[in-house]
Structures are given as structure tokens and as C-alpha cells.
Amino acid sequence: MAITESLPATRTSTAPNVRWPARLWGVVAVLSIALLLDGFDVSAVGVALPSIGTDLHMSTTSLQWVVNGYVLGFGGFLLLGGRTADLLGRRKIFLIALSVFMLASLAGGLVGDGGLLIATRFIKGVAAAFTAPTALSIATTTFKEGRDRNRALAILTLFGAGGFAGGLIMGGLLTSLGWRWNFLVPVPVALTALVIGYLLIAKDGPSVRGGYDLGGAVTLVAGTLLIVYAVVTAPARGWVAPLTVVLYVLSAALFAAFVAVESRVRSPLIRLGILRSGALVRANLNIVALFASWIPFQFIMTLYLQNDLHWGPLRVALALLPVGLIEVLVIPVTGRLITRFGTAPLIVASMLSLSLGLVWTIIAAGTHPHYAPVVLPTMILFGFGWAFGFPAIVTQATNGVRPDEQGLASGMVQSSSQVGTAISLAVVTALVAGTGVDFAQYRPGVYLVAGIALAGLLVSFVSVAKSRSHRHSVD
Template sequence: MSTSVETASEQREKPRSRNLTLALIVIASAQLMIVLDASIVNIALPHIQTDLGFTDANRQWVVTAYALSFGSLLLLGGRLGDLFGRRRMFFYGVLLFAAASLLGGVAPNESLLLASRALQGAGAALASPAALALINTTFPAGKERNRAMATYAAMSGAGAAVGLILGGALTEIDWRWTFFVNVPIGLFVAFLAPRVLVESEGNDASVDVPGAVVGTAGLFGIVYGLSHAAQPDSSWGDFMTLFPLIGGLVLIGAFVFVETKAKHPLLPMRVLADRNRAVSLFAMLLVGAGMFAMFFFLGLFVQQVLGYSPVKAGFAFLPFSVGIAVAAGIASSLVGKIDPRWLAGIGGLFSAGGMVGYAQLSVDSNYVTGLLPWIVIQSVGMAFLFIPLTMTATARISANDSGAAASALNTAQQIGGAVGIAALSTVFTSAATDKGKELMAQVIAQAQAKGLPLPTTAAEKAAAAKQFQQQFGGEIQTYASTQGFWVAAGMLLLGAVATLVFLNVKHEELATDGQESVHIG
């Protein structure tokens, strides 16, 4: 008799387990596609730049356009999921992402490519917060949700490295395949989503249009101003740097005011009122800034200084993917035993240490001793950051606000990435200019000491500039990159200190947060 009861129980359990597994595969696949697209073009950048005619100053927009659109629209995307159903927004977001990827793959010029990147970001802004919110409402609190969260966070961290590997392999064929590859993945996810994910209940509340407009414009202004300052012919005092920056900050202040008055706010201030959630979002902002900038600069360094082919450059980051996958498994098992402040704090210190290691690079550095140890150290650090921060940012939140909390977390990461690339590109450009002037002065002094004539005609100056670039280009780029890594190390160290000092969530709280869960099967 007991055997038949046990068998019936097992039969009831198997469909639910199978559906939860399929649901996790769908959500993780979408998150991997969304995150890897932030980095997949990094390896292809030199080829895209040559093929479509991007300048050195404008090439960062291939990365920044995606992060900017993604980050600035995330709050709206999360709220739309709360209002009209998260599965529905997830489905439409993935389809838009796939269509935009197809457009990017066939783009004949710079403008259309950047437009496709912005559309990809918009699709990601619909799908990503819905994905995280669906985890909170689909998987029961405790072991199953922790496993799902760990997988989601691992995709968020490893996706960037996977993007570099995949980007390298596909660029060897044609850089356009870095866009085309998303189409079958997106269609696969969109096909399964309605079949394995449970739709959340929408409500009759209206969309906070003023909040959406003001918040999006504010975030755009800040990132645009930082990006403009990074251009060689610009400076911090330029009108087109200061005006968007100041205007963006004013609009963010206005956004907070609008949200406190709105009947159905885009981002309810109660979501940010929790100190632990605010600390988690602040730390994730800094983590995004450091990680995106690291992949951006290292992707260029291994190709343009070490001379790696695209596919070799991609596989240079394979240890990061392996390291973060292994460390994520360890972190997910520890998150139920150790308070998240210690896990995230240690992760932040490891990540900052990795950046300090990159800051020691020189033109004579090799991969095994100059890069590999720091890539491994940082992969461990990132895993120990992503797992607990993802969970503390969405812990103790009501089901009605889970979309807003998820979008706030993703916004912090993506805007952090956009701001990080823009700010560190400014550091890079300034350092490269200063180093170039220093080396040029030395070359001129040596020529004068030897009594050699200086170039006078346009042709002579062009030839001299080309020779100077060939001789010192690697040294200039390496020096400028290391200055950016020092700043990134400071960002991650600040995030580590913030979590250690201010994050106060007990590990027992992550096992059961009181949030309603929807079980499938």
C-alpha cells in the first residue's frame, strides 16, 4: 500500500519538476542571450569599425547604444510586465530582440547598426525584468528558488564571457553572425515560453507615462554626457558634455518627485525604501560598471596589443566562463548558510583585486602570467557578487512589486555598464592623449638632438604619424587601459565596502521571504 502511495506521489512530482526545469531553461536561455549581446560585439568591434567606417571615438556606441537603451527602458519594461502580464512581456520582448538582431545582421551602415542595437536594448528591457520576476513567482522559496536564482545570476555573469567566446568564433566567419545567432535562440525561447511559463495576473492600473518619459530622458542624458566627454575632440567643459549631464541629473531628481506623487508609479519608492535593497542596487551599479568596462578594454587589448585573432581572443576569456560557473555553484550552496554581506563583500574584494592585476599590464605582458590569474580571480569574485546581490535585491518584496524590483536590479547593472564604459573611456582617452604627447615630445627631442629634420609637408606628417602609431600605439593603448582599470578597481572596492558595512540580510531570510509563489504542474 505504501508503495502505491509513494508511486502516486512521485507521479505527481515528476510533471512539476519537469516543468520547473523547462521553465528555468527558457528563462536562463533568454537571460544568457540578452547579457551576452552586451559583450558579443566587443571582439567584433575592430571588424565592424573597419567595415562600416566607425571612428575610434564613435565605436564605443556599438556597445553603449545597447546598454543605454536597455538600462533606460528597464523600469518601463518591468512595470509593463506588472500591468499586462510578465509572460506576455517576456514573449514580446524576446521576439523584438530577435527581429532587431536580424536587422543588425543586415545593417549596411553605421546608423542602421546603432538603431538595431537600440531596438535590441528595448526588447531586452521588456524580457529581462519579466524573466527575473517570473523566477520569484514561479519557483517556491527555498532550495528551488535559490537554484533558479543562482542559474539566473550565473547567466548574468557568465553571459559576458560567453559573448566574447561566441563573438570570436562567429567573427572568424563574419561579424554579422554575432547578430544572426540571436534569431534562432529568440525563436526557440518565444516558442516555449507560452507552454512552460505561468502568466502573472495583470491589473487595471495605468502606465506612469510622466515617470517613464522623465526617467528615461534623465538616464539617457547622464550616459550621453559621459560618452561625449570620452571623445578625443571633447572635454568636461564642453556644452554637449555638461548640458546632458546636468540636465540628466535634474531629470532624475524630477523622476523621484514624480514617482512619489504618481498613483501607479513606474518605480514605487517603497521598493527603494528598504536599505538592503538600496545597497544591493548601488553595489550592482558599480559591478556593472567594472565588468562591462573590463570586457570592453580587455577585448581590444588582446587583439590590438597581444595580436590575437578574434577566435583566439574569445577563447582567452573561456576561464572566466568556467570560473564563474564553478564559483556560482559554490556561492549558491553557501547563500543558505552564510549571510550575503560576507559573500558579496569577499566577491567585491576579489573582483577589485582582479582589476588591480589588469592594471599591471604592459606591452611585454603575456597571457599566462599577465592575464590568466586575474581572469580566474575575477570570475570567482563576480560569482560571489552576482548570486547574493541578485537575491537580496529581490528579497522581501510583494508579488505586485516583483517586476519593479527586478527591473531596478537590471537597470542598476545596465546603466552601471553604460556609465562605466563612458566614464572609463573618458579616462582612457585622457590618458592616451597625455601619453601620446609625452612620447611625441621624446621623439622630437631625440630627432633634434641628432640633427634630423622634422616633417613639414602634409605627406611627411602623415607618414610620421603612421610610423609613430606603429611604434608606440601598443604602449599608448596599454597605458591608457591600465589607468581605466585602476578606476574600475576603485569602483568595485567601493561596492565591496558598501555591502560589508550596510547590507544586513540574514541568510535564513533568503530561504523563505514570505512572497507568494506560483507552482507549475
């Protein structure tokens, strides 16, 4: 089946608008909690880093691996996580991965050594690489394409955004009690979701028949791990340092080996033909633009507000909060907008919001930008960009995909977001690592992320053109 940009509901949704039974709401709640925990973990741990470093006597270099360890596990295993759910059964993989996530979080709150904490973070990232795409694929296979699926994906996105926004505030509050609470509080929440999920998520078997492609799995994971590791360590080592170049070459060789394996085995881990879908490729490019512009910009503003304006962590968290609040308020409506207008216009609106926010920062920032007239409007525009963009991009990526490849499509789009963010953040870190005393030192990073957002806008215009062309052909 061809993958296309979602058209308005009058052309794609054939299911009647019926009420969901309580059991279905329970399933959506479990999946939403899993994504909420992922979002909470990323933002809450970031707020707690200074306290972790002081308590565990970790250097700045070691402390960054509390974050990078999670990124490495998450980004390295996302594609495998999504595809494994297709191959072995989504319910089984989701519950096992959520259990591992819970135990890793508990261990992280109890360890007394920095190295062990980093190890638990890596394991937690690997577990999230299985829970996140599996949760999305359970949703996309539970709900038919159209109104109900759009609604379900919007709810899941709402909880993911709520977890990230809530983590900024809760992370500050919990850290004031002790940084370990950022790891311990999610444990009972995950346990509750695990029990309810075991009872409510319908049992399913493998969506794909055939053997497990071990060669493809090994080359894919090894190649992804190497490229993510090379990128996150390049700013400290040097972008053209011998070891960095060797890592690039090895990862490229492993990806080439992966393609060779997949083109020959009877039951490939990833059917290479799925990459011929223009809609899926554009969805992946747009998710890169979304993540690779916002996350580095958030990093830039955190540095500026803390180092230049001397704001405390909680005040900085409140400064970033408008993005999350707008997501929470707007995302419930986004599903209905996708049903009515299709995904392409919403993605254009998203990329336009990101681009306008960053261009406004470049124009209005000067040397000492104030929060209310400069930063706040950008945060508001980013909030709308996320609220419109993420649900629409995920919907576009999974619409029209065969049921046995829903996990793969979900894993691809999330893997693209992580790898794209890692590369963008690493480059931005190198660009803003100067010793300036005003916003001028951060401008090169803002120029880069603005370029990424504008590139995403151009890609979204292609999606609109393709959507209109497809609509005329249907007419």
C-alpha cells in the same frame, strides 16, 4: 514587507526540498535562454566590430554606436521594463519583448547600412530592457523565497554568464564566416524559446491595480536616456563641454520632475518608499561595483593585449575566457551556498575577489605585464567574484520584495549595473586615451576600477553587519 539580506536557509526557507516538475524546468530553460541571448549579444558583437566597420564602411566614431546604441536602449528603458511587467503582466511583456528582440536581431543581420544597423541595435537594447528584468521577476514570483528561488536564480545567472563567455568564442568563429551570422544565429534560438515560453509560462494578470503613470514613465525614460547619452558621448565631446553640461542639467531636471510626479499620483510607476530599504540600496551599490570594475578592466586588458602584445581577437577572447569558465563551474554551487550562509557573506567574498585581483595587477604589472603570472590570476579572481556576487546580489535585491514590485526590484538592480558601467567605462576611456607604449598608460584606469571594487567591499561589510544584527534580533 521589509527587504533584508538573505539569512541562512534554516531561518528563511520554509518550503520542502521537492523535485521540480518538467513544466517548471521548461520555464526555467526559457528564461535562461533569454538571458543567454542577452549575454551572447554583448560579447559576440564586440568581437565582430572591426569586420562590421570594414563591410559597412563605418568610421570609428560611427562604429562605437553599434555598442552604444544597445547600451542606450537597454540602460534607458530597464526600470520601465521591469515595472511594466508588474503593471501589465509578466508573461505578456516577456513574450512580446522576446519577439521584438528576435526580429531586431534578424533585421540587424540583413541590413546593408550602418545607420540602420545602429537603429536595430537600439531596438534590440530596448527589447532586452524588458526581457531581462521580466525573466528575473517571473523566476522570483514562480519560486518561493529560499532554497528553490536561490537555485533558480543561480541557473539563470549561469546561462547569462555562459552566453557572455560563449559569445567571446562563438563571436570570433562566426565572424570568420561573416559578421552577419552573429545576428542571425540567435534568431532560431529566440524563436524556439518563444514557442516553448508561450506553451509553458503560466498566464498572469497585472500585479498592480490602477492606472498607468504616463507622466512618471515619460520623465523616467527621458531622464535615463539623457544621462546615459551624456556619459557615453562625454569622452569625445568633453566632460565639461557646454552641451554635456546642458545634458546633465536636463537629466537632473527630468529626474526631479519624476520624483515630484511619483509623490503625487495615486498609482505611481515606482513607489518611492522602496528606496528606503537599506538592503536594496546596498544591492544596487554592489552591482555597480561588480559591473563597473569588471567591464572597464576587460576593456583595458583587451586594448593592452591587442595593441601592446599584438594578440589577435580570438587569442584575446581565450585570454578572457577563464572568467566565464569559472562562472559556469561555480555558479551551480552558489545557489546552495546562498541557502546555507545567506547573501551577505557571498557578496563579501565577491567584492574581496575583485579587489584582490585588481590590487595584484597594480602591484605585479610593472611596465609590460605577462599573461600567465599577472593577468591570469586576476581573471581567475574576477571569475570567482562574478560567480559568488551576481546571484547573491540579485537574490538580496529581490528577497522580501512584494510580489507586485518584483519586476521593479529586478529592473532597478540591472539599471544600476548599466548606468554604473556606462559612467565607469566612459571615465576609464578618457583616462587611458594616451599615447604611451607600455602598461603605464593604462594604470590610471586600473586605479579607478580598483577604487570602485574596494568601495563595493566596504558596502558589503555593512551588509554583513546588518545581517548579523537582524539574525540576533530574530534569536
